[in-house]
Amino acid sequence: MQSRYFTLNDHPKGLPTTDLFTLEHTDLTPLQEGEVRIRNTWLSVDPYMRGRMDGVTTYIEPFQLGQPLDGAAVGEIIESRDARLKVGDKVRHMGGWRDIAQLPAEQVEALPEFDVPDQAYLGVLGMPGTTAWVGLNIIAQMQEGDNVLVSAASGAVGSLAVQLAKAKGGTVVGIAGDQKKLDWLESIGVKAVSYKGKDAKQLSEDLKQACPEGFDVYYENVGGACLEAALNNLRVGARIAVCGMISRYNDEGPSSGPANLAMLLVRRARMEGFIVFEHWQHHNDFLNEVAPKIAKGEIDYQETVAEGLEQTPDAFLQLFSGKNQGKMLIKL
Amino acid sequence: MQSRYFTLNDHPKGLPTTDLFTLEHTDLTPLQEGEVRIRNTWLSVDPYMRGRMDGVTTYIEPFQLGQPLDGAAVGEIIESRDARLKVGDKVRHMGGWRDIAQLPAEQVEALPEFDVPDQAYLGVLGMPGTTAWVGLNIIAQMQEGDNVLVSAASGAVGSLAVQLAKAKGGTVVGIAGDQKKLDWLESIGVKAVSYKGKDAKQLSEDLKQACPEGFDVYYENVGGACLEAALNNLRVGARIAVCGMISRYNDEGPSSGPANLAMLLVRRARMEGFIVFEHWQHHNDFLNEVAPKIAKGEIDYQETVAEGLEQTPDAFLQLFSGKNQGKMLIKL
Numbered sequence: 001m002q003s004r005y006f007t008l009n010d011h012p013k014g015l016p017t018t019d020l021f022t023l024e025h026t027d028l029t030p031l032q033e034g035e036v037r038i039r040n041t042w043l044s045v046d047p048y049m050r051g052r053m054d055g056v057t058t059y060i061e062p063f064q065l066g067q068p069l070d071g072a073a074v075g076e077i078i079e080s081r082d083a084r085l086k087v088g089d090k091v092r093h094m095g096g097w098r099d100i101a102q103l104p105a106e107q108v109e110a111l112p113e114f115d116v117p118d119q120a121y122l123g124v125l126g127m128p129g130t131t132a133w134v135g136l137n138i139i140a141q142m143q144e145g146d147n148v149l150v151s152a153a154s155g156a157v158g159s160l161a162v163q164l165a166k167a168k169g170g171t172v173v174g175i176a177g178d179q180k181k182l183d184w185l186e187s188i189g190v191k192a193v194s195y196k197g198k199d200a201k202q203l204s205e206d207l208k209q210a211c212p213e214g215f216d217v218y219y220e221n222v223g224g225a226c227l228e229a230a231l232n233n234l235r236v237g238a239r240i241a242v243c244g245m246i247s248r249y250n251d252e253g254p255s256s257g258p259a260n261l262a263m264l265l266v267r268r269a270r271m272e273g274f275i276v277f278e279h280w281q282h283h284n285d286f287l288n289e290v291a292p293k294i295a296k297g298e299i300d301y302q303e304t305v306a307e308g309l310e311q312t313p314d315a316f317l318q319l320f321s322g323k324n325q326g327k328m329l330i331k332l
Numbered sequence: 333m334q335s336r337y338f339t340l341n342d343h344p345k346g347l348p349t350t351d352l353f354t355l356e357h358t359d360l361t362p363l364q365e366g367e368v369r370i371r372n373t374w375l376s377v378d379p380y381m382r383g384r385m386d387g388v389t390t391y392i393e394p395f396q397l398g399q400p401l402d403g404a405a406v407g408e409i410i411e412s413r414d415a416r417l418k419v420g421d422k423v424r425h426m427g428g429w430r431d432i433a434q435l436p437a438e439q440v441e442a443l444p445e446f447d448v449p450d451q452a453y454l455g456v457l458g459m460p461g462t463t464a465w466v467g468l469n470i471i472a473q474m475q476e477g478d479n480v481l482v483s484a485a486s487g488a489v490g491s492l493a494v495q496l497a498k499a500k501g502g503t504v505v506g507i508a509g510d511q512k513k514l515d516w517l518e519s520i521g522v523k524a525v526s527y528k529g530k531d532a533k534q535l536s537e538d539l540k541q542a543c544p545e546g547f548d549v550y551y552e553n554v555g556g557a558c559l560e561a562a563l564n565n566l567r568v569g570a571r572i573a574v575c576g577m578i579s580r581y582n583d584e585g586p587s588s589g590p591a592n593l594a595m596l597l598v599r600r601a602r603m604e605g606f607i608v609f610e611h612w613q614h615h616n617d618f619l620n621e622v623a624p625k626i627a628k629g630e631i632d633y634q635e636t637v638a639e640g641l642e643q644t645p646d647a648f649l650q651l652f653s654g655k656n657q658g659k660m661l662i663k664l
Binding site for chain 1: 390391555559568574575576589590591592593594595596597598599600601602603604605606607610
């Protein structure tokens with residue numbers, strides 16, 4: 001049986017292009033004891049993968065040139081040599097960017113039994129959803145009534161973050177670009193602020209207008225002007241959870257940082273970077289809180305779906321052009 | 333009886349100059365019930381006072397133009413209409429920038445009875461010392477064996493910070509400018525790194541050489557290139573206590589910030605601003621730990637002393653030229 005998979009043939013400089021990716025195939029070796037074979041049905045592409053393409057170890061191992069890329073995926077067991085998993089079981093694992101995955105069973109997790117679509121475990125109930133929950137609750141220690149600002153607020157992480165924040169009762173402001181995304185935010189009761197065409201000063205004034213009392217929590221997905229504007233609008237004792245700085249991921253050289261970092265001092269604020277994989281012990285708490293709400297339709301989550309393995313690189317690149325709304329997925 | 337005091341006659345633009353300060357005098361009103369009159373013997377000037385000269389409220393009320401400036405001072409009661417304090421008592425209070433202070437007794441604190449010079453309560457056992465202790469222990473949660481980096485490491489705050497850090501057993505690196513300051517740091521077992529003539533990249537390389545394993549704690553007094561270089565040398569889980577950013581206090585316009593803030597994410601680090609006055613509940617813990625060591629001569633602290641009330645503005649301005657070593661004081 002063959003597996004088709006993508007490899008990276010060079011380290012991108014700045015924004016990656018599709019010609020950096022090659023679709024290859026290989027004959028799978030016979031299953032070893034303890035291994036399973038999975039037909040993937042959904043693949044995930046995520047912004048953090050960009051960091052793995054530079055060939056340097058940051059908080060996660062870099063992708064190796066010419067080797068199969070990986071990432072989160074959902075699929076169905078088609079062959080098993082492990083007692084814990086049987087043919088037909090639906091599973092989540094990290095053997096993405098390919099159609100057929102073959103892995104040790106211990107690296108594969110059966111999908112929980114909530115009444116939700118399978119692909120939800122890659123988005124709103126997967127790594128992005130857990131990231132939103134951990135950032136707000138563990139890193140920023142969000143309290144009832146907190147005013148919360150979220151950048152990239154209609155993205156896979158941000159769209160859940162704004163809804164979790166709304167449930168705590170304070171003013172929630174989301175920064176986004178496209179009108180469609182702004183409309184969606186307003187439709188769920190979030191004050192939407194566009195960053196388009198604005199420098200940090202203008203954005204700062206618009207945030208002040210949206211929430212004159214300032215923010216207790218800033219959920220940082222973007223960096224750049226958003227961070228500078230947010231720093232100008234912190235309340236005393238504010239907490240900033242730094243989940244990502246996507247505006248910088250494709251920078252070829254260093255750009256300058258916010259000119260107003262001293263606001264951390266003026267507002268006695270805290271800023272903390274985190275990686276969700278290091279807080280995975282909270283995944284079940286997250287799941288038990290959020291999955292029932294997903295099943296009941298109480299949380300609005302969005303997906304952008306590309307069809308076919310061949311579309312994976314394009315889907316990945318769309319993450320950086322802001323074209324996706326909510327979780328970017330590939331359906332096989 | 334007359335009191336001589338300084339006033340500010342305009343808000344400084346950039347670095348203040350001596351002509352902004354006016355020495356005035358007034359006849360004191362008779363003491364009211366509950367008030368005391370103090371002959372000041374030592375005055376303190378501190379970098380945070382610069383922020384109070386801009387006429388805007390940050391974390392502390394701004395100085396009013398034409399009104400007596402204030403700040404920490406030590407003196408002796410010369411008249412009292414309060415049962416708690418009697419003539420001859422030595423006290424600490426905020427009626428500085430003047431020779432004779434007249435205050436409600438409740439704003440005046442008798443000096444503790446450790447065997448130390450009076451002026452120590454303005455420096456190594458006063459606000460600067462407490463700032464060093466709170467930043468390391470409460471904000472940065474310093475642990476045994478932590479590698480600690482301190483900027484402005486021979487200043488009033490930094491010089492105690494490096495010694496408290498040394499006592500925890502890890503590698504301690506101090507950033508300073510003048511050779512005399514660097515020599516002092518080396519003499520107490522701190523690795524000294526000069527910032528003079530270096531950009532963030534060079535400083536970053538020098539810090540790496542001084543402590544290749546990176547820092548668990550960065551005690552931030554400076555901002556600018558020091559912060560950028562420190563961000564490049566953090567260990568995973570590092571904590572940055574932001575006590576001040578003196579390199580920016582006299583900037584007329586915003587300068588850009590560090591280009592590498594995303595290191596907070598890569599190293600899952602935390603950066604937190606604090607104001608010592610909000611953590612004053614720890615002052616006695618600090619005093620009980622540090623004052624006996626001062627009395628026994630186990631801590632090396634430095635003072636730069638100007639003589640005479642007239643020297644107060646010049647002494648204040650020297651804080652920004654790096655001329656003082658340790659605590660800047662005025663002896664009356």
